[in-house]
Amino acid sequence: MNLRKSANTRWFAWLLALALATSMFASGASAQTDEPLQEEPERAALVEVHVADRTELDRLVATGADLISAVEETSDGYTLSAVLTPSQEAELRSQGFSVGDTVQTQEDVDALRAERSQALQSKSGLSFQTLAESETGALKVLRADYFDGSDGEFLSVEAKSEAGDDDTITVSWDSGADTEIGDGGTIELFDFVDAGVYLYHRRQFSVDTRPELIEVTSGDTGESVTLSVVEWLPLDESGNQGGNSPYLTDFVDHYMDPTEVTERIEQLAAEFPDLAEIVELPYQTNGYRRHAQALLGTLTTNAVVVNSVAWGHEGGNDLTVEFVDPALADSPLSVSVTGNDVVLSGATNASGALVTTAAEAVAALNAAVGDLIYAHTYRGNAGSGVIVAEFEELTDNLSAPEHISRDPWTVKALRIGAHRDGSRLGVLAYAQEHAREWVTPLVMVETAERLLRNYAHDGETRQLVNNLDIFIVPTVNPDGGHYSFYDFNFQRKTMLNHCDDNLSDPALRDNWGVDTNRNYAVGSLFDGYDGASTFCLSAVFSGPSELSEPESRNIAWLPDTFSNIEFAMNTHSFGNYFMWSPGAYSVPGRVTLPRPDFGDEAFFWAASQQILTAIKEHRDTVVTPARTGPIADVLYSAAGNSGDHLWYDDGIFAWNFEVGDAGFQPTFDDEGHDQALEFSNGLIELFRVAYQYDNDNQRPTSSLVPGQGRYDGPVEMVFEASEPVTIFYTLDGSAPTSSSPTIQSAGVREGAESITILETTTVNWFAVDAAGNIERNYNPDGNANNYNKARVTISG
Numbered sequence: 001m002n003l004r005k006s007a008n009t010r011w012f013a014w015l016l017a018l019a020l021a022t023s024m025f026a027s028g029a030s031a032q033t034d035e036p037l038q039e040e041p042e043r044a045a046l047v048e049v050h051v052a053d054r055t056e057l058d059r060l061v062a063t064g065a066d067l068i069s070a071v072e073e074t075s076d077g078y079t080l081s082a083v084l085t086p087s088q089e090a091e092l093r094s095q096g097f098s099v100g101d102t103v104q105t106q107e108d109v110d111a112l113r114a115e116r117s118q119a120l121q122s123k124s125g126l127s128f129q130t131l132a133e134s135e136t137g138a139l140k141v142l143r144a145d146y147f148d149g150s151d152g153e154f155l156s157v158e159a160k161s162e163a164g165d166d167d168t169i170t171v172s173w174d175s176g177a178d179t180e181i182g183d184g185g186t187i188e189l190f191d192f193v194d195a196g197v198y199l200y201h202r203r204q205f206s207v208d209t210r211p212e213l214i215e216v217t218s219g220d221t222g223e224s225v226t227l228s229v230v231e232w233l234p235l236d237e238s239g240n241q242g243g244n245s246p247y248l249t250d251f252v253d254h255y256m257d258p259t260e261v262t263e264r265i266e267q268l269a270a271e272f273p274d275l276a277e278i279v280e281l282p283y284q285t286n287g288y289r290r291h292a293q294a295l296l297g298t299l300t301t302n303a304v305v306v307n308s309v310a311w312g313h314e315g316g317n318d319l320t321v322e323f324v325d326p327a328l329a330d331s332p333l334s335v336s337v338t339g340n341d342v343v344l345s346g347a348t349n350a351s352g353a354l355v356t357t358a359a360e361a362v363a364a365l366n367a368a369v370g371d372l373i374y375a376h377t378y379r380g381n382a383g384s385g386v387i388v389a390e391f392e393e394l395t396d397n398l399s400a401p402e403h404i405s406r407d408p409w410t411v412k413a414l415r416i417g418a419h420r421d422g423s424r425l426g427v428l429a430y431a432q433e434h435a436r437e438w439v440t441p442l443v444m445v446e447t448a449e450r451l452l453r454n455y456a457h458d459g460e461t462r463q464l465v466n467n468l469d470i471f472i473v474p475t476v477n478p479d480g481g482h483y484s485f486y487d488f489n490f491q492r493k494t495m496l497n498h499c500d501d502n503l504s505d506p507a508l509r510d511n512w513g514v515d516t517n518r519n520y521a522v523g524s525l526f527d528g529y530d531g532a533s534t535f536c537l538s539a540v541f542s543g544p545s546e547l548s549e550p551e552s553r554n555i556a557w558l559p560d561t562f563s564n565i566e567f568a569m570n571t572h573s574f575g576n577y578f579m580w581s582p583g584a585y586s587v588p589g590r591v592t593l594p595r596p597d598f599g600d601e602a603f604f605w606a607a608s609q610q611i612l613t614a615i616k617e618h619r620d621t622v623v624t625p626a627r628t629g630p631i632a633d634v635l636y637s638a639a640g641n642s643g644d645h646l647w648y649d650d651g652i653f654a655w656n657f658e659v660g661d662a663g664f665q666p667t668f669d670d671e672g673h674d675q676a677l678e679f680s681n682g683l684i685e686l687f688r689v690a691y692q693y694d695n696d697n698q699r700p701t702s703s704l705v706p707g708q709g710r711y712d713g714p715v716e717m718v719f720e721a722s723e724p725v726t727i728f729y730t731l732d733g734s735a736p737t738s739s740s741p742t743i744q745s746a747g748v749r750e751g752a753e754s755i756t757i758l759e760t761t762t763v764n765w766f767a768v769d770a771a772g773n774i775e776r777n778y779n780p781d782g783n784a785n786n787y788n789k790a791r792v793t794i795s796g
């Protein structure tokens with residue numbers, strides 16, 4: 001889906017709850033009429049929005065609302081979640097959108113906080129190929145997966161039509177062996193169009209029993225394809241993890257703020273000095289701190305915003321500002337300070353009425369007490385209104401208890417491995433780029449505990465810890481994390497305000513900050529990619545430049561410093577997605593970042609099967625086929641995300657989890673706890689994938705099918721291989737090299753392309769697997785000729 005696309009000018013209008021044209025902000029001017037002030041942020045809730053069709057969905061996306069990735073396709077449209085304030089919700093309703101259930105409110109979070117304080121295999125073969133196609137090739141079935149999960153039994157079907165989204169594709173299925181196709185039911189697939197480009201048709205729907213056969217029919221051509229379904233993520237009886245020895249799990253019993261999480265990894269490093277150490281990341285964050293502020297006045301025209309020069313906790317919170325009406329005729333404007341108390345006595349006219357305007361008060365304050373405070377008018381207003389007598393205490397509005405440090409924060413990684421000298425394959429796991437995703441640091445803590453506490457008695461754990469060099473960063477964005485825990489639970493971004501004075505009054509404090517996962521240096525907004533914003537209050541604000549923020553620089557620093565890192569997992573919530581690159585595209589045309597070579601793409605898929613099966617083992621949670629794949633194919637464009645940075649800049653196999661499907665802060669006992677455990681299963685399995693990759697010395701083999709021989713006319717050939725590979729080939733008789741053409745995916749979510757031989761040709765090729773093993777030990781840049789050769793003779 002194509003969410004969070006546009007600059008959030010529209011959304012900003014809701015945020016202000018004012019009917020101001022947003023272009024006024026762009027030009028720096030604001031309404032000079034008297035409007036009521038917004039004194040406090042409107043507090044948001046997580047709300048479901050239903051739209052009837054894709055046009056409506058596009059209209060919703062274009063509003064720039066803070067939409068969540070999980071989109072449910074239903075028979076009468078789409079249901080998705082959004083973080084909305086009451087006025088944003090009202091605005092959506094007035095635009096005709098159907099706004100339904102509230103999933104999570106501030107009150108829910110208050111209850112959670114109370115709860116929290118009390119608690120203080122490898123699968124062979126590829127699942128990724130075109131399963132079947134119609135005789136003319138106009139209809140291709142990409143996937144037909146059956147799965148049995150915690151919510152029941154489902155079929156998920158993906159198909160692609162040459163006629164594009166105009167085609168109506170139907171699926172009929174039987175109800176098991178020896179029943180007729182159609183006995184199970186018939187349903188229409190949904191077309192999946194993003195950024196104006198048709199991708200494929202898809203739908204997931206429930207079934208009563210596992211079908212044997214399905215029939216997929218194109219309404220456009222009337223062609224049908226019959227095929228059997230495949231089971232997605234089948235569990236074997238024994239389970240993949242902890243099959244034999246007592247394998248210890250379940251080390252998390254409440255949501256942990258960034259301070260607790262950091263203390264926990266420090267304790268683990270101290271307890272297991274031979275196996276773990278703390279790596280301090282070099283770029284300190286700004287810290288959980290703000291300047292203190294007060295808003296004086298009653299209307300936009302007479303309001304004055306006062307900011308402390310000192311941080312709130314370093315004296316700013318002790319300041320007071322008072323505007324006094326002297327109640328005397330012809331009194332001059334004056335400013336005085338006694339201790340922490342600033343008093344501005346307004347000027348009066350001959351009849352004793354106050355005449356000092358907001359603009360005059362701002363100038364007088366800045367001139368007289370500029371070492372203590374900095375004043376400005378409200379949202380760029382000229383400030384021509386006369387001030388009113390008022391007393392205010394300045395506050396940084398931060399509510400965390402005192403033990404939460406207000407200082408710049410050193411982000412820490414827990415490095416686990418028996419050999420932490422760069423000689424072992426490195427794996428990076430990191431979480432909480434987005435502050436509100438409370439489960440994600442727990443996945444990191446649970447995983448670290450499992451590795452260290454099972455090491456002594458569990459052989460598989462020992463194998464991983466002895467052979468890998470694991471870096472776990474449980475909280476990338478600690479300042480935002482603390483703000484989410486103690487101030488505003490839906491905080492997504494960092495805490496640092498990049499807005500200018502016009503957008504820096506205290507009511508906007510929940511909307512400042514940078515989206516860490518839009519601040520990286522590959523496929524960024526600055527490179528012209530889609531899915532981020534230049535607007536400082538947007539939920540996807542990319543920051544002033546690539547890697548401008550310490551939070552993202554820290555993650556980019558890790559592979560720059562530890563060049564042995566070759567795998568990574570970026571953990572987010574929510575939606576139960578599992579994704580990889582490309583994660584961004586530009587519009588128009590929906591031009592994605594380059595797709596991985598086919599062999600790498602196939603490796604992503606094969607490893608995904610293994611990781612998702614481990615997740616399912618905990619409680620039958622199924623990450624569905626429709627939510628597995630490249631970010632740009634299954635979700636939307638996310639310009640400047642960290643996964644793309646790691647894959648394209650550092651050559652790291654980089655995946656992304658979106659854990660859970662129950663909001664950002666599900667109740668811990670019934671849900672958050674299980675999410676942490678099941679995705680820790682997945683992360684441990686990623687380590688196993690990395691270990692297997694590192695030990696993969698098996699050279700691939702490949703063949704050309706139908707292959708060498710004599711043919712009457714043009715012939716279509718495909719390469720088959722023993723494992724996921726990239727094929728390098730030539731058709732001109734020359735030796736294939738590492739710069740020869742490679743076999744690519746035939747299209748989004750399709751298998752490998754075929755080659756069509758029109759005239760007599762010698763095909764020369766070799767295969768390379770994801771671990772870099774080359775078929776027959778061929779040296780592609782040498783003079784040897786031990787590559788594969790096939791002579792294809794076309795007669796007639």
Ligand SMILES: [Zn+2]
Nearest residue numbers: 434437572573
């Ligand atoms: Zn996230």
